[in-house]
Amino acid sequence: MLFNSLTFIVFFVVILGLHYLPIAWRIKKTNLLIASYLFYAAWSPPFVILLWISTFVDWHVANKIYLQKTQSKRRLLLFISIAVNLGMLGYFKYGEFLMQNFQILMSNFGIDYQAPDWNIILPVGISFYTFQTMAYSLDVYLKRAKPTDSFLDFSLFVTFFPQLVAGPIVRPTQLIPQFKIPRVASKSQLTWGLGLITLGLFNKIVVADGLLSQAAETAFEATKILHPMDAWLGTLAFSGQIFCDFAGYTTTAIGIALCLGFSLPDNFRFPYASIGFSDFWRRWHISLSSWLRDYLYIPLGGNRKGPLRIYANLMTTMLLGGLWHGAAWTFVVWGGLHGLYLAIERILVSRLRHQQIWSRWLPRLFLGILTYFLINITWVFFRAADFSTAIRMLDAMLTFDFSGEKVLPMIDVIIVTAVISLMLLIHCFMRNRQLHDIVKAIPGWFVGLIWGLALWFIIITQGESNAFIYFQF
């Protein structure tokens, strides 16, 4: 079920109504669990079985790991959890990719191997919930947390519908304790939750789908070498689209959870105002970057095993992070570029950080612009359907050959320029601020006016219930 659909509005009203009934907390949690399964089944009912497998396996494995004293047996149990979760992920998400690459590899050895047709539908959000549930077994294995004693709480943690299919990827220690105590949102939480839902849907329906998607699509799906301006505008449009789409989803998810009385962590903090790439990854998809840091980078050795290992660990983490997004080499290159940026930044910071110049505003502005520029280079690989498209786009963006073809109509030039400029200004202004602080500081009538306008724009945009981009991951 998509947040930006009429079905969800009805679903949410019913769930809210049930949640505010004077009934036992256990029954309310059961309602939420059933609602979460219905939410997922609304795409494809059979795939609920995958959620049940993840829930069943990780519940039993984590309990056994906790009770087991022998390290080798604990390791074996953890392996079972990882094998089941990554096995499902691998089969549904990477099966076709692996078969195709195997076919290419074989043909290099002169073996004519034909990969079978892989007509497997990707279960929505599988990368998100497998990571979330794996974190539970990993936390218990790493002795960072004890297992919960409630199967209901654990099941709800795995499937909690606001963040089930596109995050934020919540840690067990952040969410399971919230299920222990009866929760109903206060009036303030409910209204702020509705405000966040409006903001999230505005980002998705109006900005990402209504204003920016068309320009990005036109540029990336053109078959000729583009004029540099069109290539840049298409890429900038995608930078705005992917942010508003994904941040829009998680802001909506946070708002929905808040309406039910639960607090989910932030997943974005105005990332296009980042100065450098470690700053970017502290602001972009925070729940994934911190997951990769805690469950991959640090277990690989993190910063503890000498400079070479640090760079190898960084690169491994980012390459796998790229592959997490999609089963294609373009995503691996996207991750690899980020790994490279982080490595170069690390070298430069260790050499230049003591120079006073970097604390002045102009050099910081330059670094911010440079960061955004380099991030846009990575978005080309993220958005392009294949390497030839990516190279065609980069060729137009970086060689400044003005004989390329113009494809964007004037209206898209105006929209992209205006929306991206405004977005960057907002990100810069909000870089060190929090939304709730700003809302507190400005007059209530003005907030209401903006809120009402946002709602109006959502309604008149008449979104087509387009899926969120991150659902495919």
Place this chain on the structure above:
Amino acid sequence: MKAEKIYQRPVPNVKFSGLIAVIVVIVLMVAWEMYVRSQDVTPSYRNSNGLWAEQRRKINKGAGDGWVFTGSSRVLFNLQLDAWQALDNRRPLQLALEGTSPVSVLEGLAEDADFTGSVIVGVAPGLFFSGFEYRKGALKQHKNETPSQWLGQRISMWFEPYFAFYTYDYALSTILHRQDLPLREGVGHRLDVRKLANMGRDRNYRLWDKVYLDEEYNALAKQIWAQNWKPFAEQPEARQEGILKGRAKQLDRAIKAAKAIKDKGANVVFVQMPYEGHYAVSEPDIAPRDLTWDILINESGALGLHFLDHKQMQGYELPEWSHMTGEEADRFTQNFYHLVQSELARHKQVGEQP
């Protein structure tokens, strides 16, 4: 689970702001609805993929032995369900999709064991023989509709007959993209097709009054149909080759599908609806009759009704060259119904002769 430190989201008090927001959105929506209605728009069902999928499913729910209309916009506008039902005592299914070749729909009917009735297939030459499918999302939704999409369609239809603004032509992005701005050098401006009709609950489609009453709007509609047209001979060679290959492929698909339908005892009637003006030049240019229509009819063995061959299909007013007004479409449907019945009977007799 050990609770380390449960995160509690900071919450500003926005109750008053929420109240203001509700007032603002109500005022703006009332104003917007009034504005849209002032443009002569009246509420109507949306021509959505979900509605098409709903009608298509009726074939599997008992309506498979009746009449089915498919084709592109000409069938959608010109064949009126009420007028047909008055003569046939049974309501046909309207499965035509504007801007879309019906060949895939025809193939779907051929494969569907529940379809045993009769199908009228509109052949708009430029579309039919190109295979272009502007509305392929409708077929996709019929095939893969999720429970959420199914329910969303039902909910949407609660509102559609009451709100004029709830029409694709007045969506924000559509409005922005039709603004008359200076053109960028080398970038053509392709105007999107404007609102042309109102749709009923079961996809009965009637031309919007404004299209023939408002001269400016009528001229705009014609301008849109004729935009960017280039005769076949002036197309680049590669494009010409593509058109010819596409034509052969679509002919092959359509002939196979029609034969498969006929093999299971069902009727297939191909029809070329009347056209004039720009289309009188462009349609024969892109798909000459002897190289397309005649082959289709001869090789499929299906009944073919071309408006140039039958007086009953001539003499109708076509405000923007191919779509009839509601009243004209009623008159056309009545005449066409009788023509189909008589021609079908004659066609069967001829087919049965040794």
